[in-house]
Amino acid sequence: MKHYIKKSRLIILLTVILTVSGCASMGVDPWDRDLLAKSSMAINSSPLDQSIDDHIYFSKEAASGGRSFAGGGCGCN
Template sequence: MKTVHGLSLLVLTLALSACAQIGAKPWQRGTLARADMQLDADPIQTKLDEHIYFSKEASSGGRGFGGGGCGCN
């Protein structure tokens, strides 16, 4: 029983220490802020594509804007 408690404590310690390195360091933030490091290279084109997609799907809401299938909202 003592071995099980010791093993579970070891696993818990390793699991918690694995979360300590999440996130970017202050000196890495400049690199991540560059335009070529963004998820969408052209944000205007991405917004236009999202608007067309949700207008054609006749959905309301979805990505932060309402409207129906007409595409006028």
């Protein structure tokens, strides 16, 4: 029974150590920041294109998707 307790404690300890150390290096290195700061790396690099795509999508789907504007399947606003 003692052997089982020691083994389970070791497994729990290793699991905790691996879990905690898995998020230790989540930061961005200084030499990588110039690449991530480029406008092409943005989530929405072209707001105008995104707006046009949203308009076309919601016109075809006949839904506003929580964007709080009027319109239906006809494409009119």
